[in-house]
Amino acid sequence: MQTAATPRPVPQGFMQALEARFGPACETGLAARAHHGASESQYQTLLPDAVVFAQNTQDVVDCVNLCRAAGVAIVPYGAGTSLEGHTLPVEGGVSLDLSRMDRVLAVSHADFDCIVQPGIRREALNTHLRDTGLFFPIDPGANATIGGMASTRASGTNAVRYGTMREAVLGLEVVTPQGKIIRTGRRAKKSAAGYDLTRLYIGAEGTLGIITAITLRLHPVPEAILSATCTFESLAGAVETVVQAFHCGVPMARIELLDAMQVRAVNLRSKLGLPEAPTLFFEFHGSEAGVAEQVETVRALATANGGGAFAWATLAEERNRLWRARHEAYYAAVNLRPGAIGLTTDVCVPMSRLAECILATRAELDQCPVPATIVGHVGDGNFHLIFSIDPEAPEEMAAVEALNQRMVKRALAMDGTCTGEHGVGLGKQHCLVDELGEDAVDLMRTLKRALDPDNLLNPGKIFRS
Helix, strand or coil: CCCCCCCCCCCCCHHHHHHHHHHEEECCCCHHHHCCCCCCCCCCCCCCCCEEEEEEEEHHHHHHHHHHHHHCCCCEECCCCCCCCCCCCCCCCEEECCCCCCCCCEEEEECCEEEEECEEEEEEEEHHHHHCCCCCCCCCCCCCCCHHHHHHCCCCCCCCHCCCCCHHEEEEEEEEECCCCCEEEECCCCCCCCCCCHHCCCCCCCCCEEEEEEEEECCCCCCCEEEEEEEEHHHHHHHHHHHHHCCCCCCCCEEEEHHHHHHHHHHHHHHCCCCCCCCCEEEECCCCHHHHHHHHHHHHHHHHHHECCCCCECCCHHHHHHHHHHHHHHHHHHHCCCCCEEEEEEECCHHHHHHHHHHHHHHHCCCCCCCCCCECHHHCCCCEEEEEEECCHHHHHHEEEEEHHHHHHHHHHHCEEECCCCCCCCCCHHHHHHHCCHHHHHHHHHHHHHHHCCCCCCCCCCCHH
16 A cells, blocks of 8 residues: 655754754664654555654653744654554654653552653563562553553553553643643542543544653452463354353453464464464453353353363463464464565454454455455454455455455444554544544544644644644
């Protein structure tokens, strides 16, 4: 997929001012610019004019002020792992890399929270927390930065029990397009004070402000953790087990669906040795007695729906290996076809329509000429398609895009959403209008114009101005 780029002209003297302020933390070489203009997905590389590596909040303020004075676009950048082109500099400008702002600023064991800089990655945060008895549960497939996860309202395998970044973030420090530093909330677990600015910035994809600190809700490490896989005779049986477990109120931490082709892909990449059939990955958290009760309920449901015996991963090393394989599902699926590029998309529907939506989508995939897998956080109605596309065959991209549009239309007809996890970015802007209507999207444009009248921050994302 090609992405139309309309770079803004960079005023004379701007690059010299940027280099004078940031020195070696400002890079203009082709390698750095290409890295920050590339995407893990299907979009073409678009080069920023410069890359600035921020070390602290004042660096962000100074970069914003220089860019505002010159009318130059700014694109916040974390790990670059988003899948809808969020970090592509479609109007050129400065890629503001926050990955060096990667410190844990404070941890409160008594209050179950912490304050972190935006560049820390989720795995590094949990390593830091390892000896506290607390953990941060939000785990998208990539080892993303916390700032990027907040900006895209990220989710993950634990969302069925612990929620998404929307629930995990208590407050933010944000640099506005005017170079002001604001705080959107404090550490209280709830507040009725004014507009909910925290939620305004979560999921805004860097278009309204630049996040420079995040206060996060943490959770105690459970007394007992058990993981398991279960293979099913049919995709329908696996999905029905999920829906029935949900209706029974089983508080599972994780419940992930992999179709047969996705199992084949993770076997090849991660050497799991699973039967190549529709499979559920489970994880149960709680007390010893509570986990045992959850297991028996789900085992009975699985057996009634054509599930086989549970294969247990009881040791931490076994569990980590299992979930790492799940987190690397995208790379595994793309690599089913040497030399392919990946396109991944997602929808989310009410649980009562999940089986219908997945089975209809799988039937379409069976007729599609492009290899594709289904994998998903089905415990909350969210699933993904991962296509492995020949970059030299434009007809494959056309077929995939058409199938994606039909899947989104199907999800919306079920009162679902065009994206439960990936965000809008560049790829689903027209879907946002289909989902919410032109008036709602116009209201978003009004907010964008009010907060960022010069359209400096990540222009071209979520909607066209």
